[in-house]
Amino acid sequence: MELVLKGFGEVVKTVTFRVRRYDPEKKEMPKYMEYKVPVQRGMTVLDGVLYIKEHLDPSLAARYSCRMGICGSCAMIINGKERLACQTQILELNKDLIKVDPLGNYDTVKDLVPDLNKLFKNHESVKPYIVREEAEPYGEYIQLPEEREKYALFTECIMCGACLSACPTMATDDLYLGPQALAQAYRYIADSRDAGFNERLNxxxxxxxxxxxxxxxxxxxxxxxxxxxxxxxxxxRGVLSKNVFIKYKQNPAKLGPERASIKEVL
Ligand code: SF4
Ligand code: FES
Incomplete structure (x- = not known):
């Protein structure tokens, strides 16, 4: 009898999962292993991976938590594209072969688990919080809806790390801050309550x-x-360029390391 997952619909077809396996502790080259997975209606790629773990190969390592596209833990490369495994319906891929790789541009902890330290370190380096001039907060900092609109889009980041994986610049420059950290730097610089531009500038x-x-x-x-x-x-880039221009107008003879404050720029 075919093993199925509870809570899903009928089995529609069987697909092959080709999964990259790698354990740095074993000092073996990465390899692909194939697993036959019966697909029930509603199953995501993460469900497929969990099916493999539960019924075929418990040694397969994967990271996940919320299973609803919120925590960002389950990002992986599915059929060549970075996606959240818990948000990717197997049937919608419309393929009989599902190739699953860990995110690229990261070291691998094991199998489908990337080492996201680089993502977190770069994120932390741009001071992803509101910097104030006063040492102690003095109360509520009022912001108008139109001021929030300037950065609202960039608050949606769930730190899944997919953007670093897809970035070709990241692939050639390991020290590059990367799209996630830069987007978060802008998110705070564009925030009318923040005064940390000069601290992030260099x-x-x-x-x-x-x-x-x-x-x-x-x-x-x-x-x-x-x-x-x-x-x-x-x-x-626009903010940084304006900053240099303002500085130049203030003192054309000397463009020193000190820069104009963000309040002059925005
Ligand atoms: S910006 Fe990057 S880390 Fe943030 S949600 Fe998008 S892909 Fe994930
Ligand atoms: S498990 Fe949380 S986003 Fe997929």
């Missing part, structure tokens, strides 16, 4: 920062939340 205005992007746009194409990091990077 990092952003560096050879591994905002100018490194080649504008391939792959980040925005794969982002499961429609965050559009490529747009954020262009907006950030």
């Amino acid at each position: 990092l952003l205005d560096s050879k591994h920062g905002v100018w490194r992007c080649h504008f391939a746009g792959a980040c925005s194409e794969v982002c499961p939340k429609g965050v559009d990091p490529a747009l954020a990077i262009q907006l950030l």
Whole structure:
């Protein structure tokens, strides 16, 4: 009798999952293994991976949590494209072969689990929080809806890491800040309550920062939340360019490391 998952519809067909297997501790080359998975209506690729773990090969490693497209843990490359496995219906892929790889441009912890330390480290480096001049908050910081609109799109990031995986610049420059961190830098710089522009400037205005992007746009194409990091990077470039221009107008003879404050720029 065919093993099926509870809570799903009838079995519609059987597909082959071709999964990249790699365990750095075993010092073996990565290899692909194939598994036959009966597909029930409603099954996602994550359900397929869990079916394999439960019924065919418990040694397969994958990361997931919410199973509803919120936590970002289950991002992987499915049939050549970065996607959230829990949001990808197997039947909608309309293929008999589902190729599953871990995210690219990261080391692999095991099998489908990427090491996201680079993503978190870069994110942290841009100070992804509101920086204030005063040491202690003095109460509520009022913001108009139209001020929030300037960065609202970029608050949707769930840190899945898919954009770094798709980014061709990331593939050639391991020190590049990457689309996720740059989008979050813009999110805070564009926030009317923030005063941290100068603190972030040197990092952003560096050879591994905002100018490194080649504008391939792959980040925005794969982002499961429609965050559009490529747009954020262009907006950030605009802010940095205006900043230099203002500084130049103030003192054409000397364009020193000190830059105009963001309040002059926006
Ligand atoms: S910008 Fe999009 S793709 Fe990149 S980490 Fe955030 S949600 Fe994921
Ligand atoms: S498991 Fe949380 S987004 Fe897929």
